[in-house]
Amino acid sequence: MKRIINLTINKIIYEHAVEVNTTLADFLRYELGLTGTKKGCDxxxxxxxxxxLDGDxxxxxxxxxxxxxxxxIETIEGLSNEDGLHPLQQAFVxxxxxxCGFCSPGVIMSSKNLLDKNDNPSNQEIREGLSGNLCRCTGYTKIFEAVSSQCSDNKGGSHGKI
Ligand code: FES
Ligand code: FES
Known part of the structure; x- marks a missing residue:
């Protein structure tokens, strides 16, 4: 059974018929082609x-x-614009x-939400903010450095919090 839903995704309004048992992840990826959102475990x-989603x-x-x-809703596709990467994405680079990059969209969206709510999180708050995101490759240290570099205290080059 399908239902019509209305969503605003990356500032674009969508009206779409969707099966009632379709997850948001599958809807984004397979109905809208927004494949930046990854599925690791489901x-x-x-x-x-x-x-x-609505700020969380x-x-x-x-x-x-x-x-x-x-x-x-904000997805990774909404971060960059015609001027280039979002500063947080640039910091990750x-x-x-x-x-491998598979975790990166999710990690970056969690980081963005953290920084949207608190522009100067502590090291501990960064770790807590990213505690729901698993990465098999990086060992997390570089990820924490990238996020820390975007804290208001550290912009301009230093990443002294790590
Ligand atoms: S795919 Fe959703 S938490 Fe792993
Ligand atoms: S970069 Fe490979 S899982 Fe995080």
Whole structure:
């Protein structure tokens, strides 16, 4: 059975018929082609599918698309613009915080949400903010450095919090 839903994703309004048992992750990837949102586990364990929904991060594999009806959603595709990468994305590149890249969209969306809410998180708050995102490659240190470099105290070159 399908239901019509309305969503705002990366500032674009969508009206779409969707099966009631389709997850938000599958809806984004397979109905809208927004494949930047990854699926690692499909059980809420890895954070690869993290998106921002009405100002909070969610594992989109655990949310039904119909539950997101009316929501405002940000995905990794919404971060860069015609001027280039989002500063947080650029920091991940410059700090070498990306290896295979599979976790990166989810990690970056969690980082963005953290910094949107608190522009100067402590080292501990960064760790807590990213605790739902698993990375098999980087050992996390570079990821924490990249996020820390975007804290208001550290912009301009230093990453003294790590
Ligand atoms: S794919 Fe959603 S948490 Fe792993
Ligand atoms: S960079 Fe490979 S899983 Fe994180």
């Amino acid at each position: 059980t809420g364990d890895c954070g690869a599918c993290t998106v921002i 991060t969610v594992n989109s594999c655990l949310v039904l698309a119909v539950q997101a009806d009316g929501a405002v 410059e700090k070498g915080a990306i290896q």
